[in-house]
Amino acid sequence: MSMRQLSLIFQTFNVLDNHLKVVFFSYKVIFKTNKFDCQKRLFCVFPPPRNMSTIRLCDYDCVGFDLDNTLLQYNITNLITLEYQLLVDFLVDMKKYSPKYLKEPFTEKVMDFMQKGLILDFDRGNILKLDASGRIWRASHGTKLLTLEELESTYPGLRWDVTDKFFQDMFSTWNGELSLKIRALLDYFDMPVSLIFAKIVDTLDEEQKPSVYNIWPDIMEGLTHIFSREQFQNNGDFFSALKSNPEKYLHLCSSDTISWIRELKKKRKNFLITGSNADFIDFTAGYAFGKDWRSLFDIVVCYAKKPGFFVPTGRDFVPTGRDFLPTGRDFLRLEGYEEKCTIEAKELKEGGIYSQGNWKELTDFFTRITGKNNPKCLYLGDNLIQDVYVPNAFRDCDIIVVVDEQLAEKMVHHELSHSDEIIINSKFWGSYFSLEEPEGYRDSYWNHIIRNHSKVCIPKVEVIATIPLDQPIECFDKETKNANGYFPAKPLSLHV
Numbered sequence: 363m364s365m366r367q368l369s370l371i372f373q374t375f376n377v378l379d380n381h382l383k384v385v386f387f388s389y390k391v392i393f394k395t396n397k398f399d400c401q402k403r404l405f406c407v408f409p410p411p412r413n414m415s416t417i418r419l420c421d422y423d424c425v426g427f428d429l430d431n432t433l434l435q436y437n438i439t440n441l442i443t444l445e446y447q448l449l450v451d452f453l454v455d456m457k458k459y460s461p462k463y464l465k466e467p468f469t470e471k472v473m474d475f476m477q478k479g480l481i482l483d484f485d486r487g488n489i490l491k492l493d494a495s496g497r498i499w500r501a502s503h504g505t506k507l508l509t510l511e512e513l514e515s516t517y518p519g520l521r522w523d524v525t526d527k528f529f530q531d532m533f534s535t536w537n538g539e540l541s542l543k544i545r546a547l548l549d550y551f552d553m554p555v556s557l558i559f560a561k562i563v564d565t566l567d568e569e570q571k572p573s574v575y576n577i578w579p580d581i582m583e584g585l586t587h588i589f590s591r592e593q594f595q596n597n598g599d600f601f602s603a604l605k606s607n608p609e610k611y612l613h614l615c616s617s618d619t620i621s622w623i624r625e626l627k628k629k630r631k632n633f634l635i636t637g638s639n640a641d642f643i644d645f646t647a648g649y650a651f652g653k654d655w656r657s658l659f660d661i662v663v664c665y666a667k668k669p670g671f672f673v674p675t676g677r678d679f680v681p682t683g684r685d686f687l688p689t690g691r692d693f694l695r696l697e698g699y700e701e702k703c704t705i706e707a708k709e710l711k712e713g714g715i716y717s718q719g720n721w722k723e724l725t726d727f728f729t730r731i732t733g734k735n736n737p738k739c740l741y742l743g744d745n746l747i748q749d750v751y752v753p754n755a756f757r758d759c760d761i762i763v764v765v766d767e768q769l770a771e772k773m774v775h776h777e778l779s780h781s782d783e784i785i786i787n788s789k790f791w792g793s794y795f796s797l798e799e800p801e802g803y804r805d806s807y808w809n810h811i812i813r814n815h816s817k818v819c820i821p822k823v824e825v826i827a828t829i830p831l832d833q834p835i836e837c838f839d840k841e842t843k844n845a846n847g848y849f850p851a852k853p854l855s856l857h858v
């Protein structure tokens with residue numbers, strides 16, 4: 363049943379929240395997909411007052427999307443459970459770690475330890491959560507929460523020079539020496555690593571507490587073993603699980619969202635940039651959007667190696683004082699799913715699919731197909747480093763960030779719930795957005811990034827797929843530090 367066919371159960375009420383007057387029209391919606399099990403509310407937002415910062419989708423020449431966990435929604439509970447089991451099997455079978463804690467049942471209580479955005483301090487065996495000023499707000503050693511005294515003695519002033527560098531520029535710890543000290547777990551593909559890392563630390567402490575925990579190289583090897591792109595054709599365990607049971611792991615995209623993408627493509631140029639390989643996205647996008655999924659986009663870039671894709675290189679010097687990657691990656695032509703020769707920006711074609719590449723040449727392509735010198739670009743993604751911080755800070759690209767936690771933690775004046783909220787939310791670490799303290803709440807580091815590097819924060823793409831392209835949407839404004847960019851509503855934890 364499509365949304366337009368649904369009978370309207372009409373109830374209107376006004377809510378004044380955050381200077382925004384919203385009229386809610388409540389629709390009783392029954393979806394064929396299991397994304398929402400509950401009654402769904404759609405929003406009609408009156409245009410905000412003139413003095414508010416707003417964006418309109420029609421203001422952009424090119425609108426781009428990330429795929430995994432942005433346009434393509436996973437059953438996050440089943441996805442994380444699978445990843446957890448595969449990584450544990452690898453570490454126990456291949457690396458001979460003790461199964462004592464790793465093989466414990468994956469219960470709700472156990473999974474409460476996980477949260478998107480946690481940071482690993484490899485050497486100390488600690489897991490960290492930062493506040494908006496880059497200080498370590500909460501930390502555990504293994505699965506055991508550190509007391510404030512332990513925290514202060516481990517990280518004097520609640521700071522660590524490596525997290526300070528991460529705070530100043532998140533890309534600085536992505537590669538090189540610092541990447542051997544710290545890792546932020548930023549999406550649902552690596553979220554289970556925090557729990558696995560912590561359980562191994564617990565085990566090692568019981569055996570013979572090491573001075574330095576050398577676990578990360580084995581975990582990294584496990585992640586590579588599970589997710590490397592060759593494993594799709596080789597029927598590796600992760601990919602064969604998805605291939606043989608796609609309905610268990612992938613959600614179908616709603617016909618309304620597909621129609622909205624098609625409408626967007628008629629009026630603006632649109633594009634897809636994904637880190638996944640061509641064969642995998644043909645499988646996942648073909649399942650979620652239909653076999654003609656490529657017709658939804660003016661250009662598709664796969665295996666893009668974000669965030670490096672967005673980072674300026676020697677080929678397009680931009681004087682911002684940063685250290686850039688010495689060379690950019692070329693676009694590669696695809697023959698079937700196979701990467702072939704390199705090609706130049708002038709050879710990129712509308713309707714084409716390419717591998718790797720770089721932002722500079724992609725924008726040269728946009729200039730050619732829009733006829734505009736500096737086409738204005740908007741990008742929608744979920745990964746706060748790859749899709750939000752780097753494209754915004756290094757390329758001044760406007761961002762709409764997709765954050766499932768906004769729905770999982772519930773929103774103000776809103777009844778929607780997330781079908782994966784048990785695995786997404788964590789009582790151990792608290793809200794994704796805010797940090798609870800005796801004197802009140804303050805922003806988490808990730809909320810600081812959301813407010814400073816995105817225009818709008820949404821829980822799912824489909825919430826904006828109901829909005830006309832010329833409708834203004836309130837957005838964050840770095841100057842005024844407003845909190846108006848959460849659409850359709852603020853997370854409950856920020857409403858204090």
Ligand SMILES: [Mg+2]
Pocket residue numbers: 428429430431432549743744745
């Ligand atoms: Mg993604």
